[in-house]
Amino acid sequence: MNKMTIGKHCRVMMTVLLISSAGESRSEEEKTSNKNPIEVSKSIQLPQNLMAIENSNWGLKTTRMLYGWQMLEAKGKMPGEGVTIVLADTGISPHPELLAHNNYPSPIRMDLALDTVDDDNFPDHNFEAINLIPRHGHGTETASVIVSPPGCPSTFKNLCVTGASPAAQLVPVRVSDSVVLSFGRRLAKGIDHAITINADIIAIPMGGIGPMNQLRDAIRRANAAGIIVIVAASNFTGPLRIVPAFWDETITVGAINDRLKPWVGSAFGRWVDLSAPGVNINHARTEKRDNEIVYEVKLAQGTSDATALVAGAAALWISYHGKDKLIERFGLDQIPTIFRKLLKEHGVSTPKGFPSKRYGSGVLDVVKLLEAPLPTNTKSQKKM
Numbered sequence: 131m132n133k134m135t136i137g138k139h140c141r142v143m144m145t146v147l148l149i150s151s152a153g154e155s156r157s158e159e160e161k162t163s164n165k166n167p168i169e170v171s172k173s174i175q176l177p178q179n180l181m182a183i184e185n186s187n188w189g190l191k192t193t194r195m196l197y198g199w200q201m202l203e204a205k206g207k208m209p210g211e212g213v214t215i216v217l218a219d220t221g222i223s224p225h226p227e228l229l230a231h232n233n234y235p236s237p238i239r240m241d242l243a244l245d246t247v248d249d250d251n252f253p254d255h256n257f258e259a260i261n262l263i264p265r266h267g268h269g270t271e272t273a274s275v276i277v278s279p280p281g282c283p284s285t286f287k288n289l290c291v292t293g294a295s296p297a298a299q300l301v302p303v304r305v306s307d308s309v310v311l312s313f314g315r316r317l318a319k320g321i322d323h324a325i326t327i328n329a330d331i332i333a334i335p336m337g338g339i340g341p342m343n344q345l346r347d348a349i350r351r352a353n354a355a356g357i358i359v360i361v362a363a364s365n366f367t368g369p370l371r372i373v374p375a376f377w378d379e380t381i382t383v384g385a386i387n388d389r390l391k392p393w394v395g396s397a398f399g400r401w402v403d404l405s406a407p408g409v410n411i412n413h414a415r416t417e418k419r420d421n422e423i424v425y426e427v428k429l430a431q432g433t434s435d436a437t438a439l440v441a442g443a444a445a446l447w448i449s450y451h452g453k454d455k456l457i458e459r460f461g462l463d464q465i466p467t468i469f470r471k472l473l474k475e476h477g478v479s480t481p482k483g484f485p486s487k488r489y490g491s492g493v494l495d496v497v498k499l500l501e502a503p504l505p506t507n508t509k510s511q512k513k514m
């Protein structure tokens with residue numbers, strides 16, 4: 131990653147609508163006033179370092195992500211170990227939060243990366259693109275919420291990012307610079323790349339409007355190859371049928387705020403499978419200002435962040451059960467269906483009055499997800 135150069139692009143690419151995190155944080159006071167009604171399992175203890183991380187990160191706390199880490203540790207595994215996640219987004223930058231720190235190596239697999247916009251293997255952000263979203267560095271942001279090593283890199287002191295599954299490997303695939311509708315062809319190409327490299331999960335924090343048949347076919351191929359496809363519901367599109375979020379082949383994630391209520395910008399509809407924290411989430415921010423690339427950590431919001439947390443949780447689930455064992459038991463092509471069912475039915479906590487018809491079955495709860503017993507179906511009777 132250190133060899134990356136920035137800003138080689140100048141073309142404006144027509145592409146699918148990117149669902150960006152947008153907006154900024156509220157006050158500290160408002161942030162800390164949130165209460166977590168999810169009762170934490172008494173049998174699992176968090177060590178002090180993880181407790182400190184949890185106390186500064188309401189998203190990880192609400193979803194009990196770090197308790198999931200402890201459940202994995204009891205099996206001798208690191209969080210997300212052995213799992214490959216393809217992130218289809220605007221590319222990646224060598225942000226310190228994505229480089230090695232705190233005894234974790236860099237989670238970014240540049241050797242497997244792809245750029246479907248420039249048709250090369252180097253998916254850096256295009257800071258020159260005309261962009262209707264607030265920032266160009268969206269892929270770096272999303273990646274950090276999925277896999278940034280725990281705590282602060284040496285160059286950062288206060289606000290830092292801890293990813294949901296930092297021992298997973300993340301393959302950045304640039305499929306878009308921003309906005310605008312198209313046919314999803316670049317995204318389809320990125321999905322086929324995920325199949326080629328035997329990825330376990332694809333995270334898609336974007337969407338568009340239209341039939342996009344080629345994209346849908348690619349997602350079906352991914353499911354058949356055992357790849358779990360996790361998609362942002364989208365931001366500020368209300369009940370519009372954004373794809374691929376609307377399709378049955380994807381797991382669609384809406385966003386809640388830190389009062390555990392649906393975030394005002396979260397798209398909604400019966401096709402939303404579940405919600406996850408998407409407001410005031412720590413991000414690795416990469417921006418170009420006065421011709422210089424600036425690396426920071428900030429708070430932002432959007433269904434992209436919620437999607438990142440669910441992608442991380444999916445990685446923990448695969449790690450926890452072991453991909454080989456899942457394949458042996460259910461067959462590769464059944465894994466996405468089984469995961470989706472378990473996630474929706476068991477992997478959530480549902481706050482009282484939660485509007486399930488619009489924002490999914492509840493709020494991601496990683497302890498419940500990992501504790502959920504696998505179905506008894508065997509390979510020979512695998513239809514669900």
Ligand SMILES: [Ca+2]
Nearest residue numbers: 278279281291
């Ligand atoms: Ca970090």
